[in-house]
Amino acid sequence: xxxxxxxxxxxxxxxxxxxxxxxxxxxxxxxxxxxxxxxxxxxxxxxxxxxxxxxxxxxxxxxxxxxxxxxxxxxxxxxxxxxxxxxxxxxxxxxxxxxxxxxxxxxxxxxxxxxxxxxxxxxxxxxxxxxxxxxxxxxxxxxxxxxxxxxxxxxxxxxxxxxxxxxxxxxxxxxxxxxxxxxxxxxxxxxxxxxxxxxxxxxxxxxxxxxxxxxxxxxxxxxxxxxxxxxxxxxxxxxxxxxxxxxxxxxxxxxxxxxxxxxxxxxxxxxxxxxxxxxxxxxxxxxxxxxxxxxxxxxxxxxxxxxxxxxxxxxxxxxxxxxxxxxxxxxxxxxxxxxxxxxxxxxxxxxxxxxxxxxxxxxxxxxxxxxxxxxxxxxxxxxxxxxxxxxxxxxxxxxxxxxxxxxxxxxxxxxxxxxxxxxxxxxxxxxxxxxxxxxxxxxxxxxxxxxxxxxxxxxxxxxxxxxxxxxxxxxxx
Amino acid sequence: xxxxxxxxxxxxxxxxxxxxxxxxxxxxxxxxxxxxxxxxxxxxxxxxxxxxxxxxxxxxxxxxxxxxxxxxxxxxxxxxxxxxxxxxxxxxxxxxxxxxxxxxxxxxxxxxxxxxxxxxxxxxxxxxxxxxxxxxxxxxxxxxxxxxxxxxxxxxxxxxxxxxxxxxxxxxxxxxxxxxxxxxxxxxxxxxxxxxxxxxxxxxxxxxxxxxxxxxxxxxxxxxxxxxxxxxxxxxxxxxxxxxxxxxxxxxxxxxxxxxxxxxxxxxxxxxxxxxxxxxxxxxxxxxxxxxxxxxxxxxxxxxxxxxxxxxxx
Numbered sequence: 140x141x142x143x144x145x146x147x148x149x150x151x152x153x154x155x156x157x158x159x160x161x162x163x164x165x166x167x168x169x170x171x172x173x174x175x176x177x178x179x180x181x182x183x184x185x186x187x188x189x190x191x192x193x194x195x196x197x198x199x200x201x202x203x204x205x206x207x208x209x210x211x212x213x214x215x216x217x218x219x220x221x222x223x224x225x226x227x228x229x230x231x232x233x234x235x236x237x238x239x240x241x242x243x244x245x246x247x248x249x250x251x252x253x254x255x256x257x258x259x260x261x262x263x264x265x266x267x268x269x270x271x272x273x274x275x276x277x278x279x280x281x282x283x284x285x286x287x288x289x290x291x292x293x294x295x296x297x298x299x300x301x302x303x304x305x306x307x308x309x310x311x312x313x314x315x316x317x318x319x320x321x322x323x324x325x326x327x328x329x330x331x332x333x334x335x336x337x338x339x340x341x342x343x344x345x346x347x348x349x350x351x352x353x354x355x356x357x358x359x360x361x362x363x364x365x366x367x368x369x370x371x372x373x374x375x376x377x378x379x380x381x382x383x384x385x386x387x388x389x390x391x392x393x394x395x396x397x398x399x400x401x402x403x404x405x406x407x408x409x410x411x412x413x414x415x416x417x418x419x420x421x422x423x424x425x426x427x428x429x430x431x432x433x434x435x436x437x438x439x440x441x442x443x444x445x446x447x448x449x450x451x452x453x454x455x456x457x458x459x460x461x462x463x464x465x466x467x468x469x470x471x472x473x474x475x476x477x478x479x480x481x482x483x484x485x486x487x488x489x490x491x492x493x494x495x496x497x498x499x500x501x502x503x504x505x506x507x508x509x510x511x512x513x514x515x516x517x518x519x520x521x522x523x524x525x526x527x528x529x530x531x532x533x534x535x536x537x538x539x540x541x542x543x544x545x546x547x548x549x550x551x552x553x554x555x556x557x558x559x560x561x562x563x564x565x566x567x568x569x570x571x572x573x574x575x576x577x578x579x580x581x582x583x584x585x586x587x588x589x590x591x592x593x594x595x596x597x598x599x600x601x602x603x604x605x606x607x608x609x610x611x612x613x614x615x616x
Numbered sequence: 617x618x619x620x621x622x623x624x625x626x627x628x629x630x631x632x633x634x635x636x637x638x639x640x641x642x643x644x645x646x647x648x649x650x651x652x653x654x655x656x657x658x659x660x661x662x663x664x665x666x667x668x669x670x671x672x673x674x675x676x677x678x679x680x681x682x683x684x685x686x687x688x689x690x691x692x693x694x695x696x697x698x699x700x701x702x703x704x705x706x707x708x709x710x711x712x713x714x715x716x717x718x719x720x721x722x723x724x725x726x727x728x729x730x731x732x733x734x735x736x737x738x739x740x741x742x743x744x745x746x747x748x749x750x751x752x753x754x755x756x757x758x759x760x761x762x763x764x765x766x767x768x769x770x771x772x773x774x775x776x777x778x779x780x781x782x783x784x785x786x787x788x789x790x791x792x793x794x795x796x797x798x799x800x801x802x803x804x805x806x807x808x809x810x811x812x813x814x815x816x817x818x819x820x821x822x823x824x825x826x827x828x829x830x831x832x833x834x835x836x837x838x839x840x841x842x843x844x845x846x847x848x849x850x851x852x853x854x855x856x857x858x859x860x861x862x863x864x865x866x867x868x869x870x871x872x873x874x875x876x877x878x879x880x881x882x883x884x885x886x887x888x889x890x891x892x893x894x895x896x897x898x899x900x901x902x903x904x905x906x907x908x909x910x911x912x913x914x915x916x917x918x919x920x921x922x923x924x925x926x927x928x929x930x
Contacts, residue, residue, distance in 0.1 A: 325619055332624075348782070556786040590627070597631040602638055606778045 140180040142389045143342055150177065155396055163320040167290050170397075174297040178263070185261040192222055193296045196271040200278045200285040208281075215279045219272055226268045229260055234466030263303040265463055267296050269428055274310040276432055283311060291317045298401075300393040304386050306404045306424035313401060321398020326583070331395030333579055333589065336596050337571075338388025343604040345564050346382035348557065349374050351605070357523055360532040365540040368533055375523050376516050377565055380408065383422070384577070391578075405577055409515070412507040414480045417515060425463070429456050449485050454478040464522070469530055473521040480514060560603055567599075632774035639776040643748040645791025646784065650800030653678075653699055653745055654787075659805065660697060660710060661749055663717040669694035669929075671805070672710055673728030674702045676861045679912045680728065682922045683804040689926035692723075696805030701741035703733050704841045709758040711845060715852060716754060724929065725849060726857040730911070731877040733838075744784060747776070808915035809908040839880050846888040857929065858885065860894040862901045862921055864910045893928055900924070 140147050154173045158166055179186040199218035203211040233254045243250035274295075277283050286292040295314040308314075356363050356371040363371075387404040394401045404423050411417035418426045434456045441448035454475075461474015484491075495503040524530035571592070575581030582589045647658055669692050671677045678698030686694045697710050707727055715721055740746075743763040749755045750769050759766045769776040780788065790797070801807060849856040858881060878894075885892045900906055906917030913921055 323617070328620055329623060351782075556789075557782040560782065593627050594630050597627060598634045601631060601635040601775060602777055604778060605781070 140177055142386065143339060143347075151393060158397055159323045166320070167288075167294050167317060170294045170299075171290055171297065174294065174299040174302060177299040178297060178302055181262050182259060188225065188261055188264070189267060189297055190293075192225065192267065192271055193293045194289075195221060196275055196296075197286070197289050197292045200275055203275075204278055204285045211279055215275055218275055222268050222271050226264055229258055229264060231462070231466045233258060266305045266307055267302065269307050269425075270296055270310075273307070273428060273432060274314075277310050286310070286314055288318075298394070298399075300390040300397075301401055304383070304390075305422075306387060306390065306402045307428050308401055308424070309428075313399065316399045324398070327398065328396050329589070330579075330583060331392040331397075333582060333593055333596075334392030334395060335389050336392075336593060336600065337579060338385040338390075338392060339604075340564075340596050340600050341381040341385030341388065341568060343385075343606065344600060345561065345568065346378050346385060347605040347607070348561060348564075348603075349378035349381070352554075352557065352561075353378055353523070357525065357529060357533070360529055360536055363536065365536045365538075368536040369540070372516055372520060372533070372537070374561070375519050376409065376512075377561075379519065379522070380405070381565075381568070403578055407572070407577065409512055410508060411511050411515075412504055413484050413511055414477060414514060415484050417511060418477070418481070425460070429460055433459065446486065450482045453482050453485065457481065468527050469521045469524050472527070472530070473518055476514075476518045476521065564599070564603065635777050636774040639773060641792060642777060642780060642785060642788030645788035645793075646748040647791070648795055649787045649791045650802070651787055652742065653802075654748075655800055655802055656697055656699065656805045657745060657749055657755075659695060660713050661752055661755070663714070663719050665693060665695075666719050667695045667714075667722050668692045669724045669726065670711070670714065670722045671696040671698060671726050671728070672702075672707045673698050673859075674730070674733055675700045675807075675912060676730055677702075677726075677728040678805065678807050679809050679908070680861050680918050680921055681726075681925065682806045682808070682915075682918050684806070685919050685922040686926045689923055690930055694804070698728065698805060698807075699741065704838045704845075705758065705761075706740065707733075708841050708845055709754060711848065713752070713754045715848070721852045721854055724855045724857065726859055726925075726929070727845070728859050728861050729881065730860065730863075744779065744781075747779060750776075806918070808918065809912055810914065839884070842881075842884055843888075846884060846890060850888060856888070856890050858890055858892045859925070860892075860896045861911075862898060862913065862917075863896050864904065864907045865897075865901060893925075895921070895925070898924070 140150060150173075154169070157169055161169055175186050175189070178189060196218055199214055203214045206214065236252055236254055239252075240250045274292075278285050286295070291314070294317055295308070295310065298308070298313065298317075301308060301313075353371045353375050356368055360368060384405045391401055391403070402424050406420040406423065408417055408421035411420055434452050437452035437455060438448050441451060444451065457474045457478035458471065459474070460477065461470045461472070464470045464473070520533050521527075521530050524533060571579070582592060646654060649655070669683075669686065669690070671681045671683065671686075671694065675698060677696060678700060681696055681698070683694040683696050686692075697714075699706060699710075702710075711725060740759065740762045743759055743766070746755055746759045747766060747769055750759075750766055756766060756770065760770075765779055769779060777785075846856060860878075881892060884890065900917065900920060903917075906913055906920060908914045908917075
């Protein structure tokens, strides 16, 4: 069940009506049933996987909370190992197996392990595995008490608005709220509706329209001129932003209507002045997870290495960040590129500060912003390309920047019309988010503007939407 | 709760009103469009001129017969209502719709036939082109069988615009704003094909619905429709012609079991006293330079063939 489908709207409407009609003690049961129903629409058997992961982490958490600190390690290691093994099996087994086979065949050795045929990645597995791990680590480090009610914990892991593509929730936020009773609140519901509408606008009007232009180029880059390829590379940055932040808006809006606040995931990522800052503005819940549970522990462990510990931790973190997105060399390259540039930024921090003081700070910031944006656009080539061959083919097109007769057919009148719509809608999105914040909280105090804005968004959605439901890009991760 | 319901109703009401207005606006533009087959459907619905000879069928009609050449030979008025991928039911709809107009019925109807037109598994080609005409009952009844989206449009016209992609929106807007700039590739419904597009590797389509015509049972509904057309034309005193158009070197798609098809046609022809012209292997079929591909003539080929056909009919 896609967020951008009529069946989801009907499903959500039923859940909301039932949620506020039921006595508070039944609400979490309803949310759990709704979440599993929602999840099992994809592939029913993967609901069992989610349930297994939930049950095992729930009981492990209770177990380790009863043990002394020194005795906890083996339980938490075992539980994390099981969760990561499931993730590894479904997401990475074939990738590593293929690569091992290639290495063996290079040395002309036989390799006996066959690939597992047709593994379908359980949607959202990377997200809920990370949530499970963060919960276990929080219990391990005694940052919180284990949740007593299994229903509440199961809702925390499977809460349908954020189950498929995040935000990755920490137990200290959502789980705490799930133990409270949300009241029916008009202002809150209107705020949630507005946020959902905005998410649909970004996904259906901008991202899905852009995918019509971008997908053909990434499937057969050799068919397109350098100019067109360059434009699609820029446009992809907006597609992925609108796709993922659109999903997040819908998730946050849906949660808000039900009375819960889940974390924000974006904060104007494309105005970042360096790549490190970009990751503090892009997919915040993943960045924070990696910072809290990977980067900081590595730094702490390697504190004797001084500056090199930073570089080492950055590399490991971004390598895993790349791999988290998918089992492909393109994602590994994407992660490594981030790692290299952020390491450079860390190592040259003082020199760059000196440069900034020598020239105008405004000029320096603007140059940094442009460079950062272009680096992100470049690294997204690896993020989007289906394989390394296509990624290099696209880069090759960009290097041999040709402007041939093809360009005329690529930019026909109709294409220009679509591009015009894209330009106008992106400008509208930028204006709204800059003026009223990505979370649109700026609308809360003005009823008239709120009405007008919602009317405009809904009308634009109907008029300009591309109503052929397309999967959210982050569902693949 | 009431406050929330009021809020949603006001919001949706305003948006739906604007969206409906835009849908009406786009439909006006699309109905006057000259691109694709919009002018053909427009001619069918509005009947701007009194037509004496109708050409009906799939792209074999649309690309193979030039009404302007035909008119110059026969001194009559003709129009090509060929539609890419059209099947018998489509042809039936066109005849019904045309006869539903205020004009006197045509004198002659020529249906281009090939085994493929009996294939009912394929959908209508680009059904969205019919959406601006969704209020027309005959068109609606036909399209709704194949494309349920038109039912959605009829029920919720304020959401009709959601079914149009950017291309149709562009056509709709340009149709209203720049009506004088619209030009059509079509010549009275005839779409000339590029003479240089023959590809050496062009082969007959393979594996296309192999089982279809082999199963006689599945064939029956379409043959029945053909018979219905015959009855209708006979009631209205319209002379009906079945034409098997030229194919390069007389090759037909074997998958469609052409022998069965021709046998069925012959039975109908005898029963209803209809003219059948099998032009699938006439002299011009040997000339590669007249073909666009195995089944479609290029502009030059279409002009020559139309002249041959006009003389046959005369």
